[in-house]
Amino acid sequence: METKYIPEPFRIKMVETIKILSREERIKKIKDANYNLFNLRAEDVYIDLLTDSGTNAMSSKQWAGVMEGDEAYAGAKSYFKLLEAGKDIFGYEFIQPVHQGRAAEKVLFPLLMGPGKIAISNMFFDTTRAHVEIAGARAVDCVVPEAKDPSKRAPFKGNMDTERLEKLIEEHGPENIALIVMTITNNSAGGQPVSMANLKKVYEIGKKYGITVNIDAARFAENAYFIKKREEAYADKSIKEIVSEIFSYADSFTMSAKKDAIVNMGGLIGIKDDAELYQKVKGNTISFEGFVTYGGLSGRDLESLSIGLYEGIDEDYLNYRIGQMEYFAAKLDSAGIAYQAPVGGHGLFIDAAALLPHIDYREFPGQALAIQLYIEAGIRTCDIGSYMLGNDPDTGKQLKSDFEFTRFAIPRRVYTQSHIDIMVDSLIKIKEMANEVPGYKIIWEPPILRHFQAYLEPIE
Ligand SMILES: *Cc1c(COP(=O)(O)O)cnc(C)c1O
Numbered sequence: 001m002e003t004k005y006i007p008e009p010f011r012i013k014m015v016e017t018i019k020i021l022s023r024e025e026r027i028k029k030i031k032d033a034n035y036n037l038f039n040l041r042a043e044d045v046y047i048d049l050l051t052d053s054g055t056n057a058m059s060s061k062q063w064a065g066v067m068e069g070d071e072a073y074a075g076a077k078s079y080f081k082l083l084e085a086g087k088d089i090f091g092y093e094f095i096q097p098v099h100q101g102r103a104a105e106k107v108l109f110p111l112l113m114g115p116g117k118i119a120i121s122n123m124f125f126d127t128t129r130a131h132v133e134i135a136g137a138r139a140v141d142c143v144v145p146e147a148k149d150p151s152k153r154a155p156f157k158g159n160m161d162t163e164r165l166e167k168l169i170e171e172h173g174p175e176n177i178a179l180i181v182m183t184i185t186n187n188s189a190g191g192q193p194v195s196m197a198n199l200k201k202v203y204e205i206g207k208k209y210g211i212t213v214n215i216d217a218a219r220f221a222e223n224a225y226f227i228k229k230r231e232e233a234y235a236d237k238s239i240k241e242i243v244s245e246i247f248s249y250a251d252s253f254t255m256s257a258k259k260d261a262i263v264n265m266g267g268l269i270g271i272k273d274d275a276e277l278y279q280k281v282k283g284n285t286i287s288f289e290g291f292v293t294y295g296g297l298s299g300r301d302l303e304s305l306s307i308g309l310y311e312g313i314d315e316d317y318l319n320y321r322i323g324q325m326e327y328f329a330a331k332l333d334s335a336g337i338a339y340q341a342p343v344g345g346h347g348l349f350i351d352a353a354a355l356l357p358h359i360d361y362r363e364f365p366g367q368a369l370a371i372q373l374y375i376e377a378g379i380r381t382c383d384i385g386s387y388m389l390g391n392d393p394d395t396g397k398q399l400k401s402d403f404e405f406t407r408f409a410i411p412r413r414v415y416t417q418s419h420i421d422i423m424v425d426s427l428i429k430i431k432e433m434a435n436e437v438p439g440y441k442i443i444w445e446p447p448i449l450r451h452f453q454a455y456l457e458p459i460e
Contacts, residue, residue, distance in 0.1 A: 003330035005417045006323030009316040013060055020046040020378050030374050034455035035440060037370055037380050046378030047419055049408045052346045054100075054258035054265060056412035059311055062263070062304040069300030072293075078302035079293040085306040086268060089240065089313065090247045094271040094278040097305070098289050099296030101218055101256025104267045105131035107284040108254055111277060112212060113137040113178035120168055121181035121216070122160040123147070123188040128181065128216055128254075137178055142168060147189040148402050150340045150351045155230040156195040158186025158223075158344075160202050174209035182250065183216040184223040188384075190405070191219065191344025193226035196234065196245060203249035215253040217270075220246065221260040222345030225318040239313045252277070259346065262308040262412050266301050321345075321412060324420065328408075331424040337431060346409060349384060350427065353404035356437055361386040361400050363439025363459060367451075369406040369430065372437050377426035381406050387440075388451045 021029065021044060033039035042048060048055070058066075070076035079097070086095030098104045105128055113119060115136035123143045124132065132139040144159045146152050160182065169177055182202060186192045206213040224242040228234045234242055247253065251274065257266035269285075271278045282292050289296035297305070311317060322345060329343035338351035352365040359365040366385035373379040382388075385404035392399050408423060430437065438458040445454040 003327050005327045005420075006320045008413075008416065009320050010059070010413065018046055019043070023375065026375050026378055030371060034443075035367075035371055035458070036451075036454055036456060037374060037382060038452050040374070040380065044378075045374070045380040047415065047422065048380045049347075049410060049423075050380050050382055052259060052409040052411050053256065054263075055414065056258075056262045056264070057414050058262065058264070058304055058308070059413075062307045062311070065303035065307045066300040069298060069303040071299040074291055074293050076293055076299045076302065078299045078306070082302045082306040085309045086270065089243060089309055090253065090270050091244050092247065092253070092270040092272045094273075094275070094281070096269040096271075096278070096281050096285055096292070097295035097297055097302060098267040098269060098285060100258060100265060100267040101216075101254060102127040102131065102267075103289055103296060104254035104256075104269045106134075107281055107288055108214070108252065108269055109179075110135045111280045111284065112214070116176065117178035118168075118172055118176055119179040119181060120165060120177060122158060122183055122194060123186050124181065125183060125187050125216060125218075128183070132179075140168060143186065143189055147186070147192060150190075150338060150349070150354075150403065150405075153342050155342075156193055156198060156226075157340075158184070158189050158192035158194045159198040160194070162198065162201050162205060165202065165205060169205070169209050169211070174211060177209070177211050180206050180211055180213045181216050182213065183218075184246070185219040185226070185345045187218065187346075189344075190340035190349040191222070191346045192340070193223050193230070193345065195231055196227050196242070197231070199246055199249040206251075212252070213250045215247065215250040217247075217253045217255040217268075218259040219345050220255070221312040221318060222322065224313070225315075225322055226345065229322075239315050239318060243313060247272075257305050257308070260312040261305055262312050263301065263305050266297055266305045317413075324417075325410065327417070328410075328420050328423065331420075332427065335424065335428050335431065337427055340403070340405065348408040348410070349403070349405040350408065351404070352383075352385065352406045355427075355431060356434055358435065359437070359439040361404060362398050363441065364456075365404045365439070366406045367456070368437055368439055371440070372430050373406070373426055376429055377422060379408075379423060379426060381408050383407075383451065390448075390450050
């Protein structure tokens with residue numbers, strides 16, 4: 001069952017040199033970084049898979065756009081170009097640029113919710129959850145159960161559990177549910193897609209109870225591609241048509257443009273038709289981000305973003321993009337290495353608990369694998385497991401995560417087939433020496449979001 005690598009639908013015009021340190025040097029670097037991959041210098045990393053956010057390669061057209069960018073404070077040409085692209089692709093009347101995804105959340109969410117209210121999502125991304133809580137509301141996840149079983153292959157593991165959604169609404173009372181958030185693709189479940197049927201159903205539930213639906217749209221294009229491939233009725237539709245239908249099943253969206261819009265910085269808010277809400281969005285944007293027509297971005301960013309939105313929905317590009325992930329996944333299948341399956345859009349989430357069964361969750365298998373990948377191959381990944389989850393705020397005891405993943409987030413248009421082969425070979429090598437991979441203990445940690453800063457030590 002060999003999956004072929006889909007050749008890149010681009011050629012390389014500019015290169016960035018990367019160096020690989022020796023194994024001895026890497027052992028020293030990671031020790032000096034207190035076994036925290038966030039503390040490494042990027043130049044000491046050979047293949048950097050920490051995130052796919054803002055780490056993508058822009059095209060020659062986007063770089064040309066950088067030179068074309070209009071830096072006027074108000075009414076820049078680049079702003080109007082972005083509005084046109086946004087309206088054309090999403091079909092919404094109002095589009096507001098902001099500097100990144102969390103800024104969109106910061107601007108919009110306080111206008112939709114407050115203390116005592118609840119927001120329900122298929123799964124909240126961490127900054128999205130944070131902004132629900134900053135607005136005084138509570139965030140509840142309601143993903144389908146199969147999302148939590150890495151070995152169970154289902155086409156749309158990112159879906160909202162709609163039965164449970166209705167139960168939650170009835171339980172808390174529709175008047176207390178401020179917002180439904182559909183995260184596409186479902187990042188926290190491993191970049192798993194959401195089906196059109198599910199989006200439609202959730203929107204109907206929203207309508208039935210009078211609850212607004214917002215799409216957290218960071219990976220909208222990858223999600224549309226999965227719908228085309230996996231949902232029969234959409235096989236012959238264009239990605240643009242599918243995107244347009246997706247967004248018809250919501251009232252607003254917040255978007256990090258650092259993912260599928262293939263830029264290094266940027267974000268968007270979309271409002272379908274609520275002029276009053278848009279007025280308030282403009283007010284918050286001016287307070288938090290900058291004047292309405294630049295929203296915390298340079299004119300050149302607006303320009304490259306409006307081009308990137310179209311490149312992100314190009315079918316040849318998406319075919320290659322998802323094909324690259326499928327190639328990676330097929331190689332892991334042959335090697336008997338478990339991951340959140342089937343593979344999602346932007347990353348491969350290795351089941352570190354299965355690969356390193358001798359390491360208890362309290363000794364962080366996901367982090368142990370990430371450290372070993374750096375030592376063996378200079379690859380930087382990150383833990384999505386108990387290490388990231390942290391301690392129970394009441395008891396101070398280590399929480400046990402549903403998963404112990406090590407995430408390979410793949411930047412767009414950056415790495416080639418041979419880089420993917422190195423990733424696979426390194427995993428196979430570690431699988432063969434699994435017994436020798438140590439668990440880790442934390443020797444210092446800050447009170448919140450500890451994984452960014454904590455110091456660790458291998459357990460002898
Ligand atoms: C990245 C991301 C965000 C936040 O966007 P930033 O640009 O990092 O601020 C929100 N939601 C999802 C699903 C994301 O992937």
